[in-house]
Each structure stands twice: as C-alpha cells, then as structure tokens.
Amino acid sequence: MKTCSKCILPETYPGISFDDKGVCNYCRDYKPEYKNVNSESLLEVLQSVDNPSPYDCVVPLSGGKDSSFILLYIVKELGLNPLVVSYNSGFQHPIAEENVRSACEILGVDLEEIKSPGKIQKGILKASYILSQKMRIAWGCANCPAILRIVPINAARKHKIPFIIWGSSTLETIEGNDYSKDFKALLKMSLKDPRFGFNGFKYIFLRIVQRFLLGFPLRYAFRPFSIPPFSNENPKFIHFYDHVKWDSMRNTQLLGSEIGWKHPVGKESRFDCRLHSIGNVRYLRDYGITMDGLNFSNFVREGKMNRDDALKSEQDIAKKAQDEYDAFLKNIM
Numbered sequence: 001m002k003t004c005s006k007c008i009l010p011e012t013y014p015g016i017s018f019d020d021k022g023v024c025n026y027c028r029d030y031k032p033e034y035k036n037v038n039s040e041s042l043l044e045v046l047q048s049v050d051n052p053s054p055y056d057c058v059v060p061l062s063g064g065k066d067s068s069f070i071l072l073y074i075v076k077e078l079g080l081n082p083l084v085v086s087y088n089s090g091f092q093h094p095i096a097e098e099n100v101r102s103a104c105e106i107l108g109v110d111l112e113e114i115k116s117p118g119k120i121q122k123g124i125l126k127a128s129y130i131l132s133q134k135m136r137i138a139w140g141c142a143n144c145p146a147i148l149r150i151v152p153i154n155a156a157r158k159h160k161i162p163f164i165i166w167g168s169s170t171l172e173t174i175e176g177n178d179y180s181k182d183f184k185a186l187l188k189m190s191l192k193d194p195r196f197g198f199n200g201f202k203y204i205f206l207r208i209v210q211r212f213l214l215g216f217p218l219r220y221a222f223r224p225f226s227i228p229p230f231s232n233e234n235p236k237f238i239h240f241y242d243h244v245k246w247d248s249m250r251n252t253q254l255l256g257s258e259i260g261w262k263h264p265v266g267k268e269s270r271f272d273c274r275l276h277s278i279g280n281v282r283y284l285r286d287y288g289i290t291m292d293g294l295n296f297s298n299f300v301r302e303g304k305m306n307r308d309d310a311l312k313s314e315q316d317i318a319k320k321a322q323d324e325y326d327a328f329l330k331n332i333m
C-alpha cells in the first residue's frame, strides 16, 4: 500500500492525494500552529482571572501517561491545587484505576470519580457490535468523546472552577465523523432490516439514557451523536500540550518515581481504556490506518516523532489490534 513519503497516511485515507514527490495533501496543507509557550505563561493564564473556588483548575485523569503527567506538573511544577476528575466507563484498565487513586493520594489532591451508570456501556457495546457488521457508524466508544468533555465541565461548574486542563494539543484531537449523516444512514438501514432496526433503536436509546444519567445538558443529551465543543469560558479549556513539551522518556521515569505510576508489561501508552482497540480496528478497516497511527501522522508533521518510529509503531499496533478486539468481544458477548 502506498503511504505518504512525509507522514504515514495511506492511500486509503479519505480525501488523500499525493504530489510527484509522494507527499500527501494533509502534509502540504499543514501549517504549524504549535505555540511553544513556557510554563510561566501557563501559570499566567491560570492566574489571570478572579477565582472564587478553592481549586485552581480541573484535571481530568485517566491514569494513562499523558494525563498523569499533567497532574504531576500542575501540582509539583506550578504549585497549584487542582480538582481531579476521573471517568470510568466500566472498562478502565485496573492498572489505570490504581494509578488514578495513588497519584491523588501521593499528591494530596481531591478526586471525584464518575462511573457510567449500571450496565449501559455494555449494552451500547453489544448493540454497536451487531450494527458494526453492516455499517461503520456504531463504534463502541460511542458516547465517550462527549462524556470525557462533559464530566470535567460539570465538575468545573459545580465548584465554580474557571479552567479545565485538557490532555491533547489542539492538533492531535481527532474531530472526524459527520454524525448526522451516520444517524440518517442508521434510520434508513433500520427500516429495511428489523433485527438491525431493533439494535439501532437500542443503541440510540442507550446513548441518550447514558447522557441523561451523567448529567448532560438536555441539548446534548437528546442529540446522541453530538460532542460539546471546547468552551472558551466558564469553564475555559486549556490545551496543556500546546504549552508544555512532551518528553516521553524523561516523563515516564518521572511518573514512576514521583507518583508510583505503572503500566501493563509491554504497553506504555493508550492502555488506560480497554475499549481502545475497538477504535483502532474500526479506523484500520475504514481508513487503512489505526486511530493511534493517525495521531502518529500528526506527530510526524509537528516534528514530535520521526517517520520510521511512527511506521514501526503503527505496524505493531495494527498487528495486535484485531486480536485484542476479538478477545475483548468474546469477553462481553
């Protein structure tokens, strides 16, 4: 398969085209926006408003590498007092769960844990698995991108905290699909095939119920495919990695020694959610590259990763993704 000579996007990626040198249009159109600001300016931003709350900011924590480093940095480097929020869909990796609690204990910060109510997430996964055999709409991660935004927004509003520290830089956030189109396709398909229709109904219904029970504002609860935007005030999302550079080696060691951070053997990143392989398999099937690989392409373009490393990591992940996915489904069906 042909891949871009600069990043690692394959020829099967939507909307891609190559020039004579084999460089893709995403690389050609790329404009560096990386704001290499130092820690002082992040501190300045965080102290720029009158803050009525005892907390300086909300830090969403998954127990993975990126968010754990943010928490460590906010507390140790900047000397701030964050409120930590952690969402558990029921499929958080046990090591990640342990990381969340031990980090908060060692750093002496408050933690609010929010769990997906009942067995809803499992129901969504089952329904989505059946739907996924006919269309690419219903991936099991479903509500998670929206939930991961709403949970810290709700915590910030409750405690009147002005800022949420977000874990990915603006650039590596994937805002991929046009969900309204997917929704129409789902309705059309449901009318043709009753079993499909039943699961389609169940899938949408459970997505709405899950949103409702997790305290989504009604305008997002009743639009089950919507993702709330990053708000700019009350609370304002701060993209941490737009301010602070990520240094993988140094940070991983630091996390281990400072807050007892652990990872599963042979898996240092993206282990925090056990549903992660679902996204990778879907992307691989639909676009010819995993979700992680898409992020690697962004890193290469931004100069944070070299192309050979990106290609090698992508091949490893692609090779394992299907096995992980199958093992996972066997477990829940």
Ligand SMILES: [Zn+2]
Binding pocket: 004, 005, 006, 007, 008, 009, 023, 024, 025, 026, 027, 028
């Ligand atoms: Zn490219």
